[in-house]
Amino acid sequence: MEQFWSSVLAFSEEVTQQVGAILSQQFGKVQATNKPDGSLLTESDQWADEQIRSAIAQKFPDHGVLTEETVHIFPDTEWCWVIDPIDGTTNFTRGIPVWGISMGLLYQGEPVFGYVHFPILQQSFHGFWLENSGLEGENGAYCNGQPIHSSPDDLSTNHLFSLCVRSADILGQPFPCKTRIVGVCTYSFLLVGIGAALGAVEAIPKVWDLAAVWAIVQGAGGKFVSLTPTSPFPLQPGEDYGKKPLPTLVLSRSELASTFEPLVQSVAKSSNSPNLSY
Known part of the structure; x- marks a missing residue:
C-alpha cells in the first residue's frame, strides 16, 4: 500500500505542476463565458479538465473520474478521482493570484487523499485521511512537503x-x-x-x-x-x-x-x- 500512495502522490504532483505551468501563462489573459448557473467558464478550464482526465485514464485506468467541467455522475468504481481543474476561475480571469488545481481521490465514495496546487502562490498541499477506510497508511497533511496542523488556539478577536x-x-x-x-x-x-x-x-x-x-x-x-x-x-x-x-x-x-x-x-x-x- 505504501508504494501505491507514493505513486498517487507523485502522479498528482507531476500532473498539477505540468498543467499549472501552462495555466500560469494564460493567467489573467483569457475571456470567460457564463455557465447556466452563472459561474464562469474559460477554455483554460476545459483544457485543464481534459489534460487531467487523460492523465488519470493512462495512469489509473481502473479509476473513475468526476469533474466540475464534464462528468458529474459518480461512477460505480472502487476508486474515483474528483477534480476541479481551476478552483477560483473568477480570480484566474481577473489576474488575482489565488486559484488552484484540486484533485481528490475517493475510496468507496470517501475522500482518502487530496492534492491542491496553487501555481502563482507556489504552494502545494496534500494530505491523507484514512480513518475508517480499512486502508493501510498514516494520516497527515503537508504544504510544500512540510507538515501542517490546524490551530489549537482559543477564540479571540485577533484570530x-x-x-x-x-x-x-x-x-x-x-x-x-x-x-x-x-x-x-x-x-x-x-x-x-x-x-x-x-x-x-x-x-x-x-x-x-x-x-x-x-x-x-x-x-x-x-x-x-x-x-x-x-x-x-x-x-x-x-x-x-x-x-x-x-x-x-x-x-x-x-x-x-x-x-x-x-x-x-x-x-x-x-x-x-x-x-x-x-
Missing part, C-alpha cells in the same frame, strides 16, 4: 474566520473573530489546515470543492461540520452531483463547533438560492 460571499450576512450579528473573504473554496478551507484561520464557511461548495481538502484539512487535525442533515460523503454511485450544493463549516478543532455552528446556520438556507454563482 481569523473565512467567509464566502453568501455568508457575509452573518456579519449583522456579533462575531468572535476577524473575517476574510478569499473567493476560493479550497484555499479558504486550507487556511484552517495550516493554522492561519480558526474556521471557514462556504454556502454552495460542490463535491469537487470539498473532495481534496476533506482529506487534507482532516489530516491536519481540522474538523468538517456539514450544515445539512447528512454528511456529503460517501458519494453514491449513479447520483448526479453537478447541481448539488453542500454547505459546509470547517473548524480548527471540534470544540469550536458550539460557538460557530449557531452563527452560520443561515448559510445552509442561502444554499437553496436559485442563483448559485460566485
Whole structure:
C-alpha cells in the first residue's frame, strides 16, 4: 500500500505542476463565458479538465473520474478521482493570484487523499485521511512537503474566520473573530489546515470543492461540520452531483463547533438560492 500512495502522490504532483505551468501563462489573459448557473467558464478550464482526465485514464485506468467541467455522475468504481481543474476561475480571469488545481481521490465514495496546487502562490498541499477506510497508511497533511496542523488556539478577536460571499450576512450579528473573504473554496478551507484561520464557511461548495481538502484539512487535525442533515460523503454511485450544493463549516478543532455552528446556520438556507454563482 505504501508504494501505491507514493505513486498517487507523485502522479498528482507531476500532473498539477505540468498543467499549472501552462495555466500560469494564460493567467489573467483569457475571456470567460457564463455557465447556466452563472459561474464562469474559460477554455483554460476545459483544457485543464481534459489534460487531467487523460492523465488519470493512462495512469489509473481502473479509476473513475468526476469533474466540475464534464462528468458529474459518480461512477460505480472502487476508486474515483474528483477534480476541479481551476478552483477560483473568477480570480484566474481577473489576474488575482489565488486559484488552484484540486484533485481528490475517493475510496468507496470517501475522500482518502487530496492534492491542491496553487501555481502563482507556489504552494502545494496534500494530505491523507484514512480513518475508517480499512486502508493501510498514516494520516497527515503537508504544504510544500512540510507538515501542517490546524490551530489549537482559543477564540479571540485577533484570530481569523473565512467567509464566502453568501455568508457575509452573518456579519449583522456579533462575531468572535476577524473575517476574510478569499473567493476560493479550497484555499479558504486550507487556511484552517495550516493554522492561519480558526474556521471557514462556504454556502454552495460542490463535491469537487470539498473532495481534496476533506482529506487534507482532516489530516491536519481540522474538523468538517456539514450544515445539512447528512454528511456529503460517501458519494453514491449513479447520483448526479453537478447541481448539488453542500454547505459546509470547517473548524480548527471540534470544540469550536458550539460557538460557530449557531452563527452560520443561515448559510445552509442561502444554499437553496436559485442563483448559485460566485
